[in-house]
Amino acid sequence: MKKIWFLLICLSSAISFAEEPRPGSHHDLSWFTATNGEQHPIRTLADWQLRKREIRAGMQLAMGPLSKPETPVPLAMEVLETHPGDSFVRLKIRYQTDSPERWIHAWLFRPKTDERGKRPAVLCLHQTTGIGKGEPAGLGGNPNLHYAAELAARGFVTLAPDYPSFGEYEYDFAADDYISGTMKAIYDNIRAVDLLQSLDDVDGEGIGCIGHSLGGHNTMFTMAFEPRIKAGVSCCGFTRFHKYYEGKLQGWTSDRYMPRIRTEYGNDPDQVPFDFPEIVASFAPRAFLAVAPERDSNFEVSGVRDCIAAALPIYRLHEREHALRAIYPDAGHDFPEASRKIAYEFLAEHLTRE
16 A cells, blocks of 8 residues: 555656666765756756755655645644743643644743743754653653753753654554655654744744754754754764665664665665765755764764765855864764753854844
């Protein structure tokens, strides 16, 4: 059933899947494919837009097409709990994204302030942890990953939802209409941006996203399809596929992620139709910070350096070199305090409007 649905969507999609990037070339961002199929150097922003379209098409070949309903399901946000704090109010909420029968639970933080006006907001995505949204909300888990609460204390509105199958989000990936859990999460996150923009205390032009590990690449995948996210931070979230456990991609292929990497591309990084250098470059001119610890055992740091180096010329093409940044703390698979401070200042710099 999923395969039939996927083919129908591909045929009706505005994206031309004939523009798929050629296998093994995803680290080279110097070219685009013309309408006659020939490759040409990228010299202008118009050239880059053609390559960017190929990148999104390649991602959707592995993830499945992005859902684009003419009339989205109403969010129907409800407040379930209210917990006043010293500097913010923490609200447990639920809302719908793609089905009136299914609710997503999240923690929403709204800073206390006497000042009028709208504030920047940050979508805070959790790592692989059973408590899901509870960790960024500061309700358990690793204290270094309580970024939703910490950002709220700094004056941001923050939203920490559950990823499908974590926390309170029971989910059957085999029974849904999505090709991948990754695309399901992307669509949920797009609706989370809708929710943030609906709040009267949020600056709808100042929305960011942050995440660690699962939340780190979930941030990146969402940014690739959601232009309303103006700044992102990924901690321990990615490396080049060729440098992910020496090119062994099985870890990306569960139902929670992208099973087509296994079933269609044989876990071969040369065959997967996208890679992270392209994803990072696709963010330009928006702001992006990679936090890549030197001793991260999950995501090899040299592969992160490769991605940043490949994407930098595209940021230069946009005259936004300063908006792409990476730091490499002496740490393992973690988000140390000094790195979080840099991340929070980065988000404030790029999301706060005078």
